[in-house]
Amino acid sequence: MPPLTDLADAVIRGDHPQAGALTREAIRLAIEPKTILDDGLIAGMTVVGDRFRVHEIFLPDVLLAAKAMYAGMDELRPLLIRDGVPSLGKIVIGSVKGDLHDIGKNLVGIMLKGAGFDVIDLGHDVAPEAMVRTAKEQGAAVIGMSALLTTTMPVMGEVVSRLKAEGMGGTVRTVVGGAPVSEAFAREIGADAYAFDAGNAVDVVKTLVGRR
Amino acid sequence: MRPVLRFLGDDLVARIVAEARAVLREVGVEIHNPGVLALLADHGAHVEAATRRAFLPDALIDAALRTAPHAFSLWDAPGRTAHELAGYNVHFTPGSAAIRVLDHGASASRAPLTSDVVAYTKVVAQLGNIAFQSTAIVPGDVHRNIADSYRLFLALLHGEKPVVTGAFTVDAFAVMRDLQIAVRGSAEALRAKPLTIFSCCPTAPLKWSDVTSQNVVDCARAGIPVEYVSMPLTGFVSPVTVVGALVEHTAETLSGVVISQLACPGAPALWGGSPASFDIRYETTPMGATETMLIDCGANEIGKSLGLPTQAYMGLSDAKLLDAQAGLETASGALLAALSGINSVSGPGMLDFESSFSLEKLVLDNEICGLALRAARGIEPREDFPAVPRFQELLREKHLLIADHTRKHLKAEHYFPGPTIDRANRSRWAAEGSRTLGERAHAEVERLLAAWRPPALAGEVRAELVRLMRAEAQRFGMDALPDEGR
Numbered sequence: 167m168p169p170l171t172d173l174a175d176a177v178i179r180g181d182h183p184q185a186g187a188l189t190r191e192a193i194r195l196a197i198e199p200k201t202i203l204d205d206g207l208i209a210g211m212t213v214v215g216d217r218f219r220v221h222e223i224f225l226p227d228v229l230l231a232a233k234a235m236y237a238g239m240d241e242l243r244p245l246l247i248r249d250g251v252p253s254l255g256k257i258v259i260g261s262v263k264g265d266l267h268d269i270g271k272n273l274v275g276i277m278l279k280g281a282g283f284d285v286i287d288l289g290h291d292v293a294p295e296a297m298v299r300t301a302k303e304q305g306a307a308v309i310g311m312s313a314l315l316t317t318t319m320p321v322m323g324e325v326v327s328r329l330k331a332e333g334m335g336g337t338v339r340t341v342v343g344g345a346p347v348s349e350a351f352a353r354e355i356g357a358d359a360y361a362f363d364a365g366n367a368v369d370v371v372k373t374l375v376g377r378r
Numbered sequence: 379m380r381p382v383l384r385f386l387g388d389d390l391v392a393r394i395v396a397e398a399r400a401v402l403r404e405v406g407v408e409i410h411n412p413g414v415l416a417l418l419a420d421h422g423a424h425v426e427a428a429t430r431r432a433f434l435p436d437a438l439i440d441a442a443l444r445t446a447p448h449a450f451s452l453w454d455a456p457g458r459t460a461h462e463l464a465g466y467n468v469h470f471t472p473g474s475a476a477i478r479v480l481d482h483g484a485s486a487s488r489a490p491l492t493s494d495v496v497a498y499t500k501v502v503a504q505l506g507n508i509a510f511q512s513t514a515i516v517p518g519d520v521h522r523n524i525a526d527s528y529r530l531f532l533a534l535l536h537g538e539k540p541v542v543t544g545a546f547t548v549d550a551f552a553v554m555r556d557l558q559i560a561v562r563g564s565a566e567a568l569r570a571k572p573l574t575i576f577s578c579c580p581t582a583p584l585k586w587s588d589v590t591s592q593n594v595v596d597c598a599r600a601g602i603p604v605e606y607v608s609m610p611l612t613g614f615v616s617p618v619t620v621v622g623a624l625v626e627h628t629a630e631t632l633s634g635v636v637i638s639q640l641a642c643p644g645a646p647a648l649w650g651g652s653p654a655s656f657d658i659r660y661e662t663t664p665m666g667a668t669e670t671m672l673i674d675c676g677a678n679e680i681g682k683s684l685g686l687p688t689q690a691y692m693g694l695s696d697a698k699l700l701d702a703q704a705g706l707e708t709a710s711g712a713l714l715a716a717l718s719g720i721n722s723v724s725g726p727g728m729l730d731f732e733s734s735f736s737l738e739k740l741v742l743d744n745e746i747c748g749l750a751l752r753a754a755r756g757i758e759p760r761e762d763f764p765a766v767p768r769f770q771e772l773l774r775e776k777h778l779l780i781a782d783h784t785r786k787h788l789k790a791e792h793y794f795p796g797p798t799i800d801r802a803n804r805s806r807w808a809a810e811g812s813r814t815l816g817e818r819a820h821a822e823v824e825r826l827l828a829a830w831r832p833p834a835l836a837g838e839v840r841a842e843l844v845r846l847m848r849a850e851a852q853r854f855g856m857d858a859l860p861d862e863g864r
Contacts, residue, residue, distance in 0.1 A: 221797070226788065229780045272776065349805060362805030 169195060170206040173238065177210025180230025185210075186237035199245040207238045208282045215281065218365055225273075228365075232280030255307040255375040256284040258300050260292035262321035267314035270344060273364040274310060281368045294324040301329075301338045307375045310367065311357075313344040322347075323355035330356075339374040343367060380466060380756045383717040386624075386676050391683045394621060394676075398628035399436055401584070406431035407633040408585040411592055417640050432633075439632055442639035448685045450603055450646035452510065452540040453571040455561050455833065460571075461509050461540065463603075463648065463687040466719030468754055469509035470712070470747040471542045472502060473694045473728030474577070475529075476515050476735035482820040485699065487734045489518040492860035494735075495529060498727075499536040500830040501737055501823060507747035508740075510575075512542035514727055515735050521854035522546075524847075527553045528859070530574070531847040534561055535840070535863040538833045542605070542724060544577035548589050551596045553850045558602070560842040569601030572646065575689075575722065579607040579652075580630040582615040591637060598638045598645035605650035605689040605722065606634035610673070611663055614656040620669055624676045627651055631677075635686070648722055649681025650689030652732070663731055666696045666707025674711075675718045682719070690715060693725030693743060693750075694732065700739050700816050704729060708739075709746045716750035723747075738819035741826070745795040752793040760787045798822050832863075 169192050176184040185207070192202045214231040217223045246253075259275050261268045268290040275287045286304055288296060301309050309329070311322045322342050329335050339358040342351070352360035359374055361367035386394070406424075408431050409415050415432055419425040421441075424433040449464030461469055478487035479494045495515045502511045513529035520528050526546040533541045534557055545551045554576075555568075562568040578594045580586050586594075597604045608630040610616030610623040617623060631649055638645045655669035656662075664670060674690040681688040693712035697703035708725065715723040726743035727735050761783060762768075771781060778784050798819045800807060807813075813821070835843075844862050851859055 221794075224788070224794075226779050226785055230785075233780065269777070345803075360805070362803055362809065366806065366809075 170197070170202065170209070173202070173206035174210035174213065177207055177231050177234045177238070178213050180227060180234050182230075182234040182237040185234035186241060189238035189241040193241065193245065199242055199249055200251045202238075203242060203246065203251070203282070207235050207242070211235050211280050211282065215277075215365065215368060228280065229276055232276050235280050235282075253284040254282045255371075256286060256304050257308045257310055257371060258286045258288060258297060258304065258306045259310040259312070260288035260297060261290035261312045261314075262318050262325070263291055263293045264321060265313050265315055265318040266290050267344075268312070270314070270364065271310075271312035274312065274343065274361070274367045277364045277368050278310075278371060281372070283371065294321060294328050297325050298328045298332060298334070298338075302332070302334065306338060308339045308341060308371055310341045310343070310361075310371070313342075313347060316346045319344075319346060319351065322357065326356045341367065341370055341374060379758065380719075380754065381717055382466060382719055383675065383714065384679055385672060386679045388683070390621070391680050394624050394628055394680060395683070397625045398632060399439060401625065401629040402434040402439065402633060403436065404433070405584065406433040407580075407630070409591050410586065410588045414586070414591045414595060414637055417595070418636070421640050434633060434636055438636055442632075442636040443684055445639045445643035446635050446686055447644060447646050449687060450572065452575065452603065453573060454540055455534060455538040455573065455835075457562070457571050463721040466754075467721055468716045468719060468723060468751060469721060470507060470693065470723050470726055470743075470751075471510035472498075472508065472512045472514040472735075472740060473691060473725045473732055474512045474514045474542065475544070476728065476733055477518075478730070478734040479515060480699065480729060480734050480736040480739075482738050482816065482823070487698070487730070490515045490735070491519045492517045492532070495532050496536055496861055497827060498735065498737060498740070499533055501740060501826045502727075503537045503539060503833075504826045504830065505741065505744040507744045507751060508726060509539070510542050510722070511537050511539040512724060513544070517860075519860055521851070521856055523550070523854050524850050524856070526550045527557065527850055528847065530554050530557055531843060532861060534558075534843060535835070535861075536832065540572075541574045542577065542722070543574050545589070545593050548592045548596075551593060553846055555596070555600050555602065556846050557843055560839055560846060565600065572601065572603050575603045575605050575648065577607050577650075578604045578634065579609060580634060582608070582610050582630070583626055584630060584633075586633070586637070594634060594637045595641040598641035598647075601642075601645070603646040603648065604634075604638060605648035606631045607689075607691075608634075608651045608653065608677075610653045611656040612654070612669065612673075613658065616653075620672050620676060623653055623673050624680065627653055627673065627677050628680055631681070647686070648689035649677070649684065649686040650722070651677050652691040653677065662696070664696045665691060665694050665725075665728075665732060666703070666711070668710070671711050671714050674720070675714055678715075678718050678720045687721040688719075689722040689724065690720045691724045691732065692720065693723055693747065694728035695739075696729070696731050698730050698734070700729075700736055700742065700819065704739060705742070705746070705815075708743055709749070712743070712746045712750040713753060716747075716754035719754070737823045738816055741796075741819050741822045742798050742815065745799050748793050748795055760791060796822060835863075
């Protein structure tokens with residue numbers, strides 16, 4: 167379907183005006199919104215993610231592509247809601263309580279949005295109860311937590327414990343990341359997954375929600 | 379601004395050159411080639427027949443320095459891309475010439491085969507920070523008298539980059555020139571667009587062999603650039619000091635300039651060398667020694683003061699394996715060479731006192747060269763002023779990852795090395811197999827070998843190269859060549 171191929175290309179190129187225009191054009195041609203999303207916007211971002219992973223393109227290219235994807239999503243969102251098309255999933259993210267570092271977490275948010283997830287970013291210094299409450303209220307599939315300090319890492323464990331205590335351990339999955347965090351630490355606190363960078367976080371979250 | 383490293387300064391350079399001239403005038407240079415001695419005698423040198431020494435007056439040296447070109451360009455085989463050897467332009471080329479190769483994972487090196495030379499040619503063709511190929515490996519599966527020409531044949535058959543090479547005998551020069559003429563189409567075309575540089579080595583102290591002095595003359599007359607590769611060894615066949623070695627290096631190299639300019643005024647050449655700090659403990663000539671690099675950098679400074687483009691053997695190591703010593707010695711040399719503005723730097727890929735070649739080291743060294751070249755570009759403002767709007771943008775957007783300024787300058791400002799250099803975080807590194815440097819370099823070699831595409835060599839050129847090389851091989855009793863390109 168050429169218009170959607172062009173749309174995917176616009177996303178890959180990071181051309182946000184064009185991505186918006188081609189999305190409108192696809193809507194005008196009465197292509198199913200879900201098809202526009204899957205075969206246009208997400209198809210483009212998938213290529214971008216693959217190229218980023220093998221260093222063919224760099225982070226700025228990914229962010230530009232994400233910006234183009236958002237331009238398309240702005241056009242498409244009302245129709246997706248109208249049709250009751252679910253997003254890939256809602257993801258609550260935040261830097262944990264006591265930690266004011268949010269550069270890495272912001273990158274994760276941008277990349278997840280670019281991949282088609284609904285991201286609820288609670289910012290930094292986020293208390294465990296706020297994370298769990300938001301996930302519950304919003305029906306989130308995953309909580310993503312970030313920490314840059316060894317002193318704040320234990321807060322991640324508190325979130326995992328609280329989820330379990332509230333009986334949400336099986337429905338809301340957890341993923342942790344940040345410079346001092348490791349796979350072993352994730353296992354130790356009972357988190358479902360660990361991601362070593364923003365690109366990896368997308369892959370990990372897709373696995374957690376069963377999209378990969 | 380581009381940083382320029384200097385170790386000597388104008389006064390010391392002038393004194394070294396003056397002393398070298400005195401050496402040539404009063405001690406002279408021994409030349410085992412009657413034709414070259416006659417050429418010098420005809421132009422005012424005093425020649426002592428019994429000792430085969432030529433004593434070079436200042437006037438002869440001055441005249442040679444007046445006609446020696448301050449710059450020349452080397453062209454790739456298709457004649458499309460020129461590399462100007464001038465000013466502070468830096469070009470890296472693999473070291474030469476190895477009589478051993480080190481396989482990935484091996485602890486001992488072995489004698490090279492044609493297949494090693496071909497694999498090397500394919501890899502070096504694709505390395506972005508290596509400007510020239512060299513005939514880096516001497517294949518052991520052909521008659522030794524054609525090992526030099528056959529290396530050049532393989533380089534021209536499988537690669538396009540200009541070639542740093544050299545002849546092992548006087549006779550080999552003819553076919554090595556003819557192979558180049560086959561690529562260019564005529565002797566005139568070759569003169570107009572030089573394709574190779576020939577290394578011509580005086581023998582320390584103050585001596586030229588029959589072969590190497592004749593090579594200087596033959597190259598000059600064919601318009602083929604040479605690099606004079608003087609090799610003083612401190613405390614052994616040169617004074618023990620860096621300055622003393624530089625006096626000897628200057629004298630030997632000036633004598634090369636004189637021979638070359640008498641043979642053909644205006645002949646292109648590089649003020650080069652492969653001096654070494656002689657290690658009296660092991661009786662070795664460490665290329666990774668700091669003093670070796672100081673002599674190289676000093677020689678470059680002297681060559682530049684005389685207005686000549688320069689060369690040095692730097693960016694190589696004496697380690698036997700691709701280990702930390704290999705990295706530290708190569709990086710030290712490459713960085714010093716780049717910051718000194720040496721025009722042609724021979725070294726990448728080489729281990730074990732210029733005797734052993736590793737493809738894995740070559741791809742690592744390509745990255746080292748990239749880092750060194752970046753350092754040599756120095757620091758310059760790139761639309762950084764006024765700074766306030768940028769910081770306002772940063773606070774507003776929270777990051778500058780997709781700012782116009784970032785997108786415009788990212789790749790010019792930052793050199794991003796290939797996968798041989800590990801910059802992943804520990805977890806990603808582990809997720810990708812916890813690979814060692816050697817394993818990453820080997821994977822890159824394998825990738826490049828698989829990605830290689832043959833150069834677009836015209837059928838008749840290929841046929842002429844093969845005809846010339848077969849004829850040369852037949853002179854030494856070889857009826858078939860191990861590789862003819864197809």
